[in-house]
Amino acid sequence: MNKIAALIVTLIVGGVLFYSTAFFPKWGDPKQPASIHVSPRYIEMTLAETKVPNAVTSVLADYRGYDTMFETSVIFTAGIAVMMLIRRSR
Amino acid sequence: MTDFIVSKYNYWIYVLLIMIGFYGMMAKNNLMKKLIGMNIFQWSIILFYISIGSKKGGSVPVVDPSLHPAIRALDYVNPLPHVLMLTAIVVGVATTGIALTLLILIYRKYGTLEEDEILEALKK
Amino acid sequence: MVKDLEDVVIRTVSRILIPFIQIYGLYVFVHGHGSPGGGFQGGCIVAASFILLAVAFNLRESKRRLKERTNAIFCALGVFIYAGTGYLSFLYSGNFLDYGQLSNLFPTDPIKARYYGMAMIELGVQITVMAVMVSIFLDLITAGKHEKTLEEDGK
Numbered sequence: 478m479n480k481i482a483a484l485i486v487t488l489i490v491g492g493v494l495f496y497s498t499a500f501f502p503k504w505g506d507p508k509q510p511a512s513i514h515v516s517p518r519y520i521e522m523t524l525a526e527t528k529v530p531n532a533v534t535s536v537l538a539d540y541r542g543y544d545t546m547f548e549t550s551v552i553f554t555a556g557i558a559v560m561m562l563i564r565r566s567r
Numbered sequence: 568m569t570d571f572i573v574s575k576y577n578y579w580i581y582v583l584l585i586m587i588g589f590y591g592m593m594a595k596n597n598l599m600k601k602l603i604g605m606n607i608f609q610w611s612i613i614l615f616y617i618s619i620g621s622k623k624g625g626s627v628p629v630v631d632p633s634l635h636p637a638i639r640a641l642d643y644v645n646p647l648p649h650v651l652m653l654t655a656i657v658v659g660v661a662t663t664g665i666a667l668t669l670l671i672l673i674y675r676k677y678g679t680l681e682e683d684e685i686l687e688a689l690k691k
Numbered sequence: 692m693v694k695d696l697e698d699v700v701i702r703t704v705s706r707i708l709i710p711f712i713q714i715y716g717l718y719v720f721v722h723g724h725g726s727p728g729g730g731f732q733g734g735c736i737v738a739a740s741f742i743l744l745a746v747a748f749n750l751r752e753s754k755r756r757l758k759e760r761t762n763a764i765f766c767a768l769g770v771f772i773y774a775g776t777g778y779l780s781f782l783y784s785g786n787f788l789d790y791g792q793l794s795n796l797f798p799t800d801p802i803k804a805r806y807y808g809m810a811m812i813e814l815g816v817q818i819t820v821m822a823v824m825v826s827i828f829l830d831l832i833t834a835g836k837h838e839k840t841l842e843e844d845g846k
Binding site: 479480486488490491494498499503507509511512516520521523530531532533536537541545548551552554555556558559562 | 574575576577578579582583585586589590593594618619620621622623625628629630631632638639640641643645646647648649650653654657658660661662664665668669671672
């Protein structure tokens with residue numbers, strides 16, 4: 478009973494998602510909205526402003542360095558949380 | 568019609584993976600299988616975002632001035648989804664680690680990992 | 692008898708391969724500026740070499756090479772290096788994480804100082820990711836009882 482209800486809900490959600498892919502841009506279109514606002518500026522200026530040819534590293538460590546700092550603290554917190562939860566003192 | 572299928576079939580594959588992960592999270596009884604369903608869901612979203620940032624005829628986003636004298640954004644794949652998904656992968660690893668730790672604690676206390684037996688033991 | 696032969700093959704091969712895996716991880720980290728790679732990727736590869744040591748041999752060997760106290764210090768050292776580089780540009784009246792002000796510290800122009808600032812923070816990220824991956828793995832496979840598992844290994 479539980480499994481049939483789960484199957485129906487999954488099919489409804491899948492149907493809605495399949496219907497909405499008709500409005501997506503084509504795969505590999507250079508003029509889609511994800512590629513025209515700020516990302517051409519990152520690609521064109523990365524060698525002139527910072528002498529790093531790899532666009533992914535320069536965006537990750539320089540243009541968006543604040544996000545990377547908090548993400549490093551997230552993985553540190555996860556390590557500390559596992560340590561605190563599972564070690565029991567005798 | 569063929570044009571419609573070829574230009575959009577990557578979105579269909581990822582929607583299929585989302586449906587598989589979603590069904591696994593809801594319908595299975597064992598807690599470990601629910602965790603694997605959540606993991607499949609998470610990875611399919613990451614792959615979906617990376618597939619958005621591709622360009623026809625573009626190459627790896629490492630800028631090479633010897634290819635063309637002026638650097639054009641048309642030759643290179645969009646680097647922004649790659650950067651955001653690096654953070655998402657690390658957050659996924661952290662979530663999976665803590666979820667496995669909680670499963671070990673539940674097993675120590677109740678002796679089982681089936682959901683209905685745990686709910687019965689909670690009612691008493 | 693087959694189990695003994697299996698052990699010999701796995702142990703010999705991992706004894707040869709583990710230093711090369713670590714050098715490859717360091718290579719991926721250092722070449723993060725010119726080819727695909729960087730801090731996260733290099734850190735995961737170096738962590739994989741320690742996990743291979745714990746899987747092929749017993750737990751005592753892995754603890755002998757990388758002690759638990761050193762591992763815990765590495766967890767915090769990486770975040771400290773990252774935030775410390777951000778604070779260093781406060782001393783020269785710049786914004787937080789503004790690597791152009793580091794040109795007062797290194798003898799280069801402001802554009803090349805951003806290159807060096809990126810290398811420093813990627814080092815912090817690599818150390819933290821490696822230490823946390825090894826720590827989570829060792830905690831999960833012993834289920835918390837580190838000392839008891841070492842005693843049960845005997846010897």
